[in-house]
Amino acid sequence: MLTRATLGCYVFETGYIRVIAVSSIRELARRCGVSVATVSRVFNTPEVVSQQTRQLVLGMAAEIGYLPNESARTLATKKSNMVGLVWDTDHRRPGWRHPFLQDILVALKSALSAHGLHLLMLAPDPGAGPGDPRRFLRAVQRHNVDGVVIIDNGSRDPAVLALVDSEVPCVALDLRFTGPTCTYITSDNAGGGRLAGAHLIERGHRHIATITGPARNWPAAQRLAGFREALTEAGIPLADDDVVAGDFYLDSGHAAMTKLLARDPRPTAVFAAGDEMAVGAIKAIREAGLRVPDDVAVIGFDDIEVAALIPPGLTTVTQDKTGFGTAAAESLTAMLAGTATPPEPTTLPTTLILRGST
Amino acid sequence: MLTRATLGCYVFETGYIRVIAVSSIRELARRCGVSVATVSRVFNTPEVVSQQTRQLVLGMAAEIGYLPNESARTLATKKSNMVGLVWDTDHRRPGWRHPFLQDILVALKSALSAHGLHLLMLAPDPGAGPGDPRRFLRAVQRHNVDGVVIIDNGSRDPAVLALVDSEVPCVALDLRFTGPTCTYITSDNAGGGRLAGAHLIERGHRHIATITGPARNWPAAQRLAGFREALTEAGIPLADDDVVAGDFYLDSGHAAMTKLLARDPRPTAVFAAGDEMAVGAIKAIREAGLRVPDDVAVIGFDDIEVAALIPPGLTTVTQDKTGFGTAAAESLTAMLAGTATPPEPTTLPTTLILRGST
DNA sequence: CGGTTTCATGTAACCGATTACATCAGATGA
DNA sequence: TCATCTGATGTAATCGGTTACATGAAACCG
Known part of the structure; x- marks a missing residue:
């Protein structure tokens, strides 16, 4: 298709591509010897127009490169697509x-x-x-x-x-x-929170903390609720101090985790309500000289690209983007x-x- | 501003916000007792209209919530913004x-x-x-x-x-x-490639490989050219086998690095022409039981978010997004x-x- | 065969702006 | 005083479509 460059500009075998002087519906109608209404129908309600006329119009439209003007359509119909x-x-x-x-x-x-x-x-x-x-x-x-x-x-x-x-x-x-x-x-979100909680419990953790989102954020609240539910069902308590709020971004995860690591005894697992925060948490854990998951296990939420990339790989709850x-x-x-x-x-x-x- | 919720729907003190029956320029002109041309001028070439009329029109426009219709403007002017x-x-x-x-x-x-x-x-x-x-x-x-x-x-x-x-x-x-x-x-890109090369040389590396982009990709070619230049200036050779092409995505970086690690002697540093590939390379290096940067140093290009997040932090050439x-x-x-x-x-x-x- | 449908198409108003050109009042100048 | 200019505004055509309604031919039917 591509043949040569002139002026740094690629050209096609069909020649220099230029914007056709886009013709109007009236022009097309004139060339076809039909009314503008008929042309309009060919494009909007083709079934009411005769086979013959339809083909005539479509053929001519292709020939002269007719394209309906969206602004005019929008003006007339009040729909813009x-x-x-x-x-x-x-x-x-x-x-x-x-x-x-x-x-x-x-x-x-x-x-x-x-x-x-x-x-x-x-x-x-x-x-x-x-x-x-x-x-x-x-x-x-x-x-x-x-x-x-x-x-x-x-x-x-x-x-x-x-x-x-x-x-x-x-x-x-x-x-x-x-x-x-x-x-x-x-x-x-609630289901996801439950999954996260259940997973940590199944892995044998009995002291689990969570880094949640902003208090008034609904998805965050749901994740927390589901997570809570899973713990309650398993009869595991969740202390108030084991719930720290972040803002879904990295730094807040780091800060929250730092706070959690200061707890005594410190939690053995953390559910972060967002992957960015989870990554921040992992960073904080490492900086404290601890290992993931051996010392503290971390699970996130979202499944963003980084989750798969940072070692040791972030276990997370994935959302269907x-x-x-x-x-x-x-x-x-x-x-x-x-x-x-x-x-x-x-x-x-x-x-x-x-x-x-x- | 926000007062209460009904139907899960926030309302303002000013009442339920609804789409005003957007009035036309004719309506506005009628209410002002001027012609549509004058109204149009108020919005497009205010300097030709008298102070008095201008204020009259603008005031009335605000009062009835007049908004010019973009489709109509586009139709008339052939500019859509x-x-x-x-x-x-x-x-x-x-x-x-x-x-x-x-x-x-x-x-x-x-x-x-x-x-x-x-x-x-x-x-x-x-x-x-x-x-x-x-x-x-x-x-x-x-x-x-x-x-x-x-x-x-x-x-x-x-x-x-x-x-x-x-x-x-x-x-x-x-x-x-x-x-x-x-x-x-x-x-x-050439300058960036040069920076990367010079940096690795300065760090004392003498056997440096590169994971480049697709052969016909211009930015990739430029990065490679700059990198080459830096090596040549320092009198360091770049063997053909130390140049492996990827496609800018993660897996290709992994594959390329695997190939490079099989070299004997293996390079002590690698310049990847994109951060995703660099991350893939780091993964491959780790999987081979080697350490970054001790065994193999890695530098990337782009400075995407992950670069700062993966340990030990990816040195890279940043682009001004x-x-x-x-x-x-x-x-x-x-x-x-x-x-x-x-x-x-x-x-x-x-x-x-x-x-x-x- | 006349009346009624049906189908294909045409006529013309309309959508809401812009703008070339015309108009007209008041200021300017000889 | 009259011609000319200037500044503010109005008139009406135009942009390129859609669509309600009208028209007219062919098909159908008792």
């Missing part, structure tokens, strides 16, 4: 740096593509002030965005809530937002199709991944 | 799994936001076949996308080349595409402003990050 993505609303702590969320984005993008939906990363409307709670809603309205996916690190930004409370269909990922036009996708993407795309398309009520929230199963750290 | 993002064109090996590219995306997004540009992640045009080289170009044309940013793992997808060769302004990241409407941003984002946004806005020739390619400086692996 674009899904807005809201992220990074809190600039002090950009959620996007978190590898787990990045993985989800990848999955989301391809799931939406499969439904023919484009993903528009929304910049706050420049016409609105930085504190304006409508700054995303405004952008959404201006662009006739059909629906919105919210990926946020739980900052409860008023601008996000304004979206959730609006009439725009929303799907929140890993956040519990619901409403007449909003649903959400999460993992079975691809599932997040496809579930979001499906919930959203259901809402776009105009169901009376939003789809039920989706809970994705979690599974245990065994590695060397336990 | 949207930048298309092309990624993941090669489905067999999604570049987006690579953390380095993910970091760049984050930077790009915020740099474009600062210029008031939205980022549209392009799905291939559904009207085109999967092999159609115009599948992205078509999507770009349909949506009146102003310009395109290309982030790709060097797969040389014809669909990407079609964009580069089109009249649409393009900026390629970490890829050397140029043309009358295209420029690119890369790191100083934020710089990629801002440079791309600037080059693009320059082209959108309509310069005759595209801006010169940008080369971002690389620096050495010292950690435990060397």
